[in-house]
Each structure stands twice: as structure tokens, then as C-alpha cells.
Amino acid sequence: MDLREFKRLTGEIMVTAYAGIAVFADVVLLIFKMLYYVVESIFWLIFPVEEKNVSGEVVLITGAGHGIGRELALQYATLGAKVVCWDLNENGNKETAEEIKKINETASVYTYRCDVTNREEVIRVAAEVQRDVGDVTILVNNAGIMPCHTLMDHTPEEIRKTFDVNVIAHFWMLQTFLPSMIKKNHGHVVALSSMAGIAGLPNLVPYCGSKFAVRGIMEAIHLELRDAMLPKQLNIKFTCIYPYMVDTGLCKKPKMRFPTLFSLVPPKTAAAEIVKAQRRNVQEASIPSVFFHINNIFRNFPDKVPLLVRDFLDSGVEAD
Template identity: 50%
Template sequence: YIIFEFIVLQFQIFYYILESIFRLFVPVEPESVKGEIVLITGTGHGIGQQLAYQYAAAGAKVVCWDINEKNNQATAEEIVKRGYARPHCYVCDVSNRQEVLKVGEEVKKEVGNVNILINNAGIMPTHPLEQHTEEEIRRIMDINVLAHFWTLEAFLPAMKQANRGHIVCLSSIAGVVGIPNLVPYSASKFAVRGLMETLAEELRWNPTNQIKTTTVCPFMVDTGLCKRPFVKFEQALNLLSPEHVAQKIAQAQRTGKTEITIPEILLPVGILTRLLPEKAQIKVKEFFNSGVNSDLE
């Protein structure tokens, strides 16, 4: 019986390899998000702001969350200026569980149940571990990791009840490979990947599950968070624009991808590099020689 299962597994692996090759030439058509309620955290600037523009343009009902009311309203005004429906804006500190749950209830009553949740908000101090304060480390974990748990607590139950929805979380290339001057940040982004991988497995326990997950790991993005980057191959791995990253995130969500890096080639490179001996891995990292300098210098 086990031998039979093993043979079936080989055929399944072979089939899905062929399917992946086929999809390189015939990509999945993006699903429509028209009329879907899309909640995005951190919409006051950067990637979150650009995501709000992307989904508003696609006809979604956009819900903007940010701790900065002024910036959040500026995002809303720009959306209206572009000729799209005004988003629903809320001030929310996503690191505060009670506030997330309270504002989440307001969203349900005033807009409806969230269909697509995009956990984008994050902070990124960049300096050596011993120069991070306790308060700073806790703040990184509260915003970059724990906030995901609170938004899931607020919106996942309704998704499960309806058996539909999509959860998108922003990790980072620093959640794929450790980067100096980013120890707490990198730890938080590895945690997000672990959270999402395990959540996806837990959702799969329901054989009829229709709730999807997408984890996104961008390279360094020009949002102002990454203050002193250095890149060896600037033509291939320059700082990404928030608009480009938002386009890739929306595309990944709408085509049902489970995990991507931006650029996409970095994920298989990271996986293959970890198959090498430890000293060879170090040489690969030295070859690419990209990262961030301390923001305290």
C-alpha cells in the first residue's frame, strides 16, 4: 500500500512540474476583484498607498487603514481625483489588538465583510542588533508580526463562515535570507513567512477550503524605510518602486500565487542556495553583496 502511494506521489509530482512549466508560457488569467471588499493596512504612503490605487482602479471597494489620518485621507483624495470610488478610511494602530478588533467591527457594520485582507504595514529600523533598544525591538514585532494575528482575529472568522477570501501578507527578501543591520526586522519577516505557511496548511484541513493565502517578499523598495541601501548589481537588483511592487502584489493575489519574491527569480535562487554547503552559501551572499548600512551612522 505504501509503495502504491509512493508511485502515485511520483506521478503527482511529475504532473505539477509539467503544469508549472506550462504556466510559464500560459499564465493564469487574473480574477476580477470588482465589488470585492479589500482592506489594506499602511495605506498612508509607499506600497500600501499604491495598492489602494491598484484595487480602486480594478473596481474593488477599498478600505484604507493607517495610523496617520492625514496621509490616509490624502490617499483617498488621490483615488477620487483619478476617477475611482472613494475608499473607506479608518485610523488604526495595527499593533494594538483592541483597536484592531474595534475598528474591524466598524468596517463590518459600515462596509461589510472583508474579502481580501492585505497586511502591508511595517517598520524597518536598520542598525546593528546591540544598538536596537528594547522598545524598538518590541515595536518591530508588534507591527510587523503581531498585527497580522490581530487582523486575522478580526476578519478570518467571517471568511471561514463564507468559505471564501484571500489573505495577503508582506514579508521581505530579508525574510528569505538574513541581512546584517536588520536582525529584528529580518526575524519579523521570517516569522510572517512561517505564519502564512502554517496558516495555509491549517486551512487545508478543510477539504472544501476556498480561502487563499499569498506571501510576498520584495527586494528593497524605495519607500523611505530603506535609508542607506547598497546594491552590487544595480541594473538587475536596483531599489524597486512602490508602484511596481504594488502591481506585482495585486497580480500575485489575483492569480492565486501562494508565495513570490519581487523579482520572482530571487525565490528559487534563495531555495537553491540553501542546498549548497554552508561555506558556498556565504560565497554566494558575498557575490551579490547587497544590503543596508546602519541608519545611525
């Protein structure tokens, strides 16, 4: 072996060794960071992070004319936010605004009729909001529908509408309101999924599919913006909420073996938990909060174990 060949082989060995050491160092650093964040999460579980101030923020809520949307509007207005109510139901929207004004005559509340499944209409009404109120800084995608039938009883129109309202509308809202948040690197997006977006349920096949989709959208857009903003820190937060059955009228025939444990959640309670999660920058939360963790635990068991638990609890919805 001549000197030149020896130097080449030595160089290759050194490069390989250096790469191996670098990977080893990265693995050690990864483990250290993972342990740090585990300890940090335990700390915040014991000592919850302080809820951030939303006074002066422009909060847009879809489906604000009733149920959770109305309660969200009331609670954000009480906290001093400028509340923008979107709904197809103009009368419901007006009633929400009137309730807010009864609590505080000086509260800033604006109502707009908008079909969130219509991209052109979303863009048009968003321009009105920007002109009248300013840039939306907290977007709450709350609007949703929940037809309850067996899959074979769903009409094609009903399935399409479920996905238009529960999924497609999210894309139009995100494409419309994220640019101003990205420009300022400030904002928060909240999306209402469901426990039916965590675990499938009979008589809700299209609804479950739509709510599983919401979870994927929120996780993916968060990661996409995080990568796009590097090396800067992303200051646009994302919160995905998974409520159990809420007493809004959507769930007409709830079924529960233990009603004291699995009673319908009052809209006011659900809204309070959503606002709290948003103000604490929680990325995912169920209502009640324990449900999310229980599901994660049972997903680690053999497939038949969660089925046994479901059969025992016998909770869900009957077909309309």
C-alpha cells in the same frame, strides 16, 4: 500447529500483505500526482493563469497611507474593488483616498485610523468596517517598520515595536477577519514579508526575524485551514510576498555593488506585482520574481557558497 493457529497466522499475513500493497499503491499515486503538479506548474509558467476579477471585493490594506500600501489602494480601486484604508497616519490615509477620487470620483474608498498592534482597537475598527462596507474578502497585511542598526544598538523598545507591528499585528488581523472568510469559504489573505524574510542581512536582525516569522505564519495558517476544511476544497487563498528593497523611505542607506541590477524597486512596480500575484492565487512570490528561485538554488549548495556570492554582490543596508 492446529487449524485455529493456522487461520490466525494466515489472517495476519494477509493483513500485512494488504497493508503493504496499500502503501505501495499510495506511493505510486503520490509520485504520479507529484509529476502531474510539476508538469502543471511548468505549463502555468509558460501560459500564466488568468487574473481573477476583484471588482466588488472588499479589500482592506494596512499601512495604506504611503508607499506600497498607497499604491495597492490605488490599483485595487482602479480594478473596481471597494478599498478600505487603515493607517495610524490619518493625513496619509486621507491623501490616499483623495488620489483615488481624482482618478475615479465614483470609486468606493473608506479610511480608518487604526493601530494594528492593539487587538482591542483592531476588533473595534473592524466592526465599523463591517457596518459601513461589509465583510472584508481580501486582507492585505502590509504595515511594517524597518529600523536599521546593529543588534547591539537596537533598544528593547525598538525590538518589541518591530515585532508588534511586523508580526503580532498579523495575528490580530487574521483572528478578526478570517471568521467571515471561513463562514463563506471565500477570501484571500496577502502578507508582506521581505527578501530579508528569506535570507538574513546585517543591520536588520530584528527585522529579519520578524519577516521570517511572517512566512511561517502564512504557511501554517494555510495548512491549518486546509486540514480543517477537508474533505471540502479550501477557497480561501494565501499569498506571501518577499520584496527586495522598495523605495518607500524605510531603507535609508541601501548598499549595492551593482546598482543597475539591484536598484530600489519603485512602490508602483511592487504594488503591481503584489496585485498580480494575488489575482493569480500565487502562494509565494518575490519582487523581482527571480530572487526567490535564485535563493532556493543556492540553499542547496554548501554553506560557504552562498556566502561567497553575498560577498561578491555586496548588497544590503548600512546602519542608520
